[in-house]
Amino acid sequence: xxxxxxxxATAELDSDCRSATALPIAQRFILAIDLPMRxxxxxxVFLRVEVVGSPQSPAVWVAGGISAGQHVLRNALxxxxxxxxxxxxxxxALDPGRYRLLACDWVGAEGDIDAPIxxxxxxxxxxxxxxxxxxxxxHAFVGASYGGMVGLQFAARHAARLKRLVVxxxxxxxxxxxxxxxxxxxxxxxxGQLQCADELGLALARQLAMLSYxxxxxxxxxxxGPVALEHGRARCSxxxxxxxxxxxxxQRWNSTAFLRLSESIDLHQIxxxxxxxxxxxxxVEQDWLAxxxxxxxxxxxxxxxxxxxxxxSKYGHDAFLKEPARVDAVLTRAFEx
Amino acid sequence: xxxxxxxxATAELDSDCRSATALPIAQRFILAIDLPMRxxxxxxVFLRVEVVGSPQSPAVWVAGGISAGQHVLRNALxxxxxxxxxxxxxxxALDPGRYRLLACDWVGAEGDIDAPIxxxxxxxxxxxxxxxxxxxxxHAFVGASYGGMVGLQFAARHAARLKRLVVxxxxxxxxxxxxxxxxxxxxxxxxGQLQCADELGLALARQLAMLSYxxxxxxxxxxxGPVALEHGRARCSxxxxxxxxxxxxxQRWNSTAFLRLSESIDLHQIxxxxxxxxxxxxxVEQDWLAxxxxxxxxxxxxxxxxxxxxxxSKYGHDAFLKEPARVDAVLTRAFEx
Numbered sequence: 001x002x003x004x005x006x007x008x009a010t011a012e013l014d015s016d017c018r019s020a021t022a023l024p025i026a027q028r029f030i031l032a033i034d035l036p037m038r039x040x041x042x043x044x045v046f047l048r049v050e051v052v053g054s055p056q057s058p059a060v061w062v063a064g065g066i067s068a069g070q071h072v073l074r075n076a077l078x079x080x081x082x083x084x085x086x087x088x089x090x091x092x093a094l095d096p097g098r099y100r101l102l103a104c105d106w107v108g109a110e111g112d113i114d115a116p117i118x119x120x121x122x123x124x125x126x127x128x129x130x131x132x133x134x135x136x137x138x139h140a141f142v143g144a145s146y147g148g149m150v151g152l153q154f155a156a157r158h159a160a161r162l163k164r165l166v167v168x169x170x171x172x173x174x175x176x177x178x179x180x181x182x183x184x185x186x187x188x189x190x191x192g193q194l195q196c197a198d199e200l201g202l203a204l205a206r207q208l209a210m211l212s213y214x215x216x217x218x219x220x221x222x223x224x225g226p227v228a229l230e231h232g233r234a235r236c237s238x239x240x241x242x243x244x245x246x247x248x249x250x251q252r253w254n255s256t257a258f259l260r261l262s263e264s265i266d267l268h269q270i271x272x273x274x275x276x277x278x279x280x281x282x283x284v285e286q287d288w289l290a291x292x293x294x295x296x297x298x299x300x301x302x303x304x305x306x307x308x309x310x311x312x313s314k315y316g317h318d319a320f321l322k323e324p325a326r327v328d329a330v331l332t333r334a335f336e337x
Numbered sequence: 338x339x340x341x342x343x344x345x346a347t348a349e350l351d352s353d354c355r356s357a358t359a360l361p362i363a364q365r366f367i368l369a370i371d372l373p374m375r376x377x378x379x380x381x382v383f384l385r386v387e388v389v390g391s392p393q394s395p396a397v398w399v400a401g402g403i404s405a406g407q408h409v410l411r412n413a414l415x416x417x418x419x420x421x422x423x424x425x426x427x428x429x430a431l432d433p434g435r436y437r438l439l440a441c442d443w444v445g446a447e448g449d450i451d452a453p454i455x456x457x458x459x460x461x462x463x464x465x466x467x468x469x470x471x472x473x474x475x476h477a478f479v480g481a482s483y484g485g486m487v488g489l490q491f492a493a494r495h496a497a498r499l500k501r502l503v504v505x506x507x508x509x510x511x512x513x514x515x516x517x518x519x520x521x522x523x524x525x526x527x528x529g530q531l532q533c534a535d536e537l538g539l540a541l542a543r544q545l546a547m548l549s550y551x552x553x554x555x556x557x558x559x560x561x562g563p564v565a566l567e568h569g570r571a572r573c574s575x576x577x578x579x580x581x582x583x584x585x586x587x588q589r590w591n592s593t594a595f596l597r598l599s600e601s602i603d604l605h606q607i608x609x610x611x612x613x614x615x616x617x618x619x620x621v622e623q624d625w626l627a628x629x630x631x632x633x634x635x636x637x638x639x640x641x642x643x644x645x646x647x648x649x650s651k652y653g654h655d656a657f658l659k660e661p662a663r664v665d666a667v668l669t670r671a672f673e674x
Contacts, residue, residue, distance in 0.1 A: 037378055088618075115356070116566060176556065176557050176559075177551075177552070177555075178552075179560075179574075179575065180548060180560070180575035180576065183576050183579075184545050184548070184579070187544075188528070188541060191525070191529060194532070194537075197531060204525060204528060207521050216515070219512075220514065220631075223514075226606065227604055232452065232453065233600065234603045236522075236603055238520070241522050244521075266389075266564045267571050285618075289552055291557075326533055
């Protein structure tokens with residue numbers, strides 16, 4: 001099929017014609033799970049899981065940031081871009097022809113749980129999902145950002161369920177500066193809620209969070225234009241981009257989900273000594289949410305560290321999404337080791 | 338006078354007894370100035386100026402961040418700590434026995450001007466203040482943060498009024514990432530104003546701003562404690578400190594002053610080629626409001642750069658306040674060159 005044929009035939013796919021030829025098979029499950037939550041008590045949660053690839057292939061669990069979910073990559077069931085489409089498009093490690101890729105929406109993502117949610121709760125939910133799906137052991141758990149924290153909990157609590165762990169841009173506990181910034185974001189949401197302006201507060205908190213995912217270097221390149229005066233107020237060149245991010249976010253998320261998942265990052269804490277499986281780490285020099293020094297210290301504290309790749313990237317914390325070639329190389333090495 | 342005598346005699350001074358023996362003489366002026374403002378039209382402003390030291394000494398103008406003002410250092414008129422007390426306590430460059438130190442409250446600091454305020458307006462107000470005080474030429478203009486931007490404008494617009502300029506942690510234009518962060522802080526204030534919760538919004542914006550003045554390194558040291566659960570919510574270890582900062586801020590400032598001075602940073606722009614006087618620059622590797630790369634690029638663009646000292650400091654943008662020995666060395670060299 002030529003490029004022209006492809007973009008004519010399936011409009012949704014014109015940005016990446018390679019996928020159009022053979023979209024991987026996929027299944028979705030809504031699993032009713034009785035979850036003993038650390039702070040929220042026993043809850044019945046409905047875990048939404050998407051599985052891409054053949055049931056015969058080795059299973060790989062894939063987990064991302066607090067705004068990521070079950071839809072990791074374009075597939076026959078859902079042709080829209082997944083949250084880790086950039087990595088899937090590398091056609092390397094995240095290969096649904098070779099692995100069975102599983103991911104879920106986070107517990108609390110619907111805003112139905114207004115209580116503290118621990119990364120241990122997420123890890124336990126995933127273990128129960130694997131029970132329900134009849135998967136005894138994962139070839140790998142790959143987690144980035146919040147997903148990396150959950151991966152560490154999963155390895156600490158369910159060591160027999162995975163052969164290896166890959167943790168990108170996450171550590172054994174939150175960074176105090178990042179925690180302070182998230183606490184202020186939650187206060188912005190609360191300020192909005194206080195006055196029935198939920199969406200304004202949530203959109204603003206998301207915009208603040210966006211800044212912590214990126215870096216001054218990237219913004220200096222992207223938004224070099226001068227500050228304009230509009231209606232007697234300064235308007236900075238990044239404001240429109242950030243507003244769009246905020247508006248898009250409130251269409252999919254609600255305040256409770258944001259508050260409780262943001263908080264969950266700050267409550268995260270594991271003992272590195274409890275993570276016995278071979279663990280590959282990935283850090284970004286410019287990431288100030290999960291600083292490279294902290295991730296390197298985690299490597300030193302792990303009983304079975306399989307390496308820690310530190311890269312430089314103007315994308316900071318978001319490098320796991322924006323530097324797919326670098327990430328793919330790390331995953332490929334980890335999966336084959 | 339012994340340490341014990343001192344702390345008994347003057348309670349306000351017990352933290353720095355050396356100053357108690359001979360507080361420098363000082364005067365305060367409220368100067369009525371007719372200021373042609375760039376965006377706000379012709380305004381009569383009342384500029385509050387504090388002058389410390391002998392009228393016979395060479396005059397040095399001292400300017401700090403948007404929350405700094407006329408009271409730079411403890412003196413006979415006002416024994417409270419000044420905003421640059423840390424530097425004055427070095428008893429080096431900022432010596433009122435050797436120089437006549439002048440500083441003012443910013444135009445707009447009282448929240449009386451609800452219109453865009455340009456750094457050029459501040460520079461012109463200072464030039465008019467020098468006229469009123471009969472000072473033809475400054476030995477030096479020393480500006481840090483916003484004060485550094487105003488210093489650059491002053492040198493560009495009133496070259497005959499100063500012999501040398503020292504700019505700390507400021508550049509010829511704002512950094513786009515920092516501008517985006519300030520724009521969001523202003524939206525937090527606006528969210529508060531929306532429903533008569535001005536102080537909540539302002540305190541929250543100030544807390545966000547505080548994060549941009551410091552670094553992950555410093556917070557990791559200071560707030561290493563675990564995140565606690567209080568009343569069903571996570572409470573991070575830096576939250577109390579930040580709240581105190583926010584509450585203290587709203588006691589002295591109002592929303593209009595914050596909005597217009599924050600905005601003034603983003604409107605700042607000068608042509609480096611217009612700054613003809615010898616200019617010494619100071620930058621901090623960890624400062625993401627005024628990145629060292631941007632300040633080094635300014636040095637390269639200045640016709641008469643007298644050097645650019647780049648230091649490493651966990652205090653980031655606030656290093657000009659928290660690393661007084663390093664700053665004093667830079668000022669001493671600049672003043673004597």
